[in-house]
Amino acid sequence: MTAEPPQLTVLIPFYNEAPNVAPLLEELRTVLTTAPFCPPAGPALAVEVLLVDDGSSDGTAVELDAAAARWSAIRVEHFPVNRGQAAALWWGFRHARGAWIATLDGDGQNPPAELARLWTRRAEADLICGIRAQRRDSRLRRVMSRIANATRRALLRDGVRDTGCSLKLFRREVAESFLPIRTLYSFLPAFAVAGGWKVIETPVDHRPRRAGESKYGLRVMALHPLMDLLALAWVLRRSLRRR
8 A cells, every 4th residue: 555645755965064953853753743644633744854965075974874773754965065055955856745845954053843833834836935033144145145036026026035045844745846957945935936936934043053064155146046046036037928
């Protein structure tokens, strides 16, 4: 007999995050085994956890496999080389079995407990985006993020204030609207809006890194998103003209 598909897939990409793996996944497991995912009365939510090792060169792969041995809900995919966050997300979108897909970063800055906030609002929209409240990043990163978000809103008119927040929850069908571009994570709401899906935002907590360092330099944070933004704005406007 074929097992019933899960109701929720939690997708997390990792790249050189060995010290953060175990604490993050222990926290996630606690969250997913309490309300609203596991109510006092009634069955627990059927969940799968997809972890993508994006060609890490530290002990991340070992940590992920150890976590999978401890928790049967986990599935791990190992990329032989570093292909980037977009490739890791794209793999997850194509292999997720849940009716809903949730995403968060592997660095621990997105508290897993905030998934409950998104989950309780799923009846209101097809894609729920987190907005980082009191963001715990450097001043330079915050300034660059504000500029990038303002530019994106002006060109794409997706109405979302913080696409850089990885905490998102959406119906699996929404992923059919996505395209595998280099900075995919920045444009999920724009793809969803263009596909006719309803998008809302909700504030979520954000915390400092516990260990490791950011993988996003100036080129990844500014140049790549700008190039993809200009190309995407052109594609979406051509698409709208044809309707």
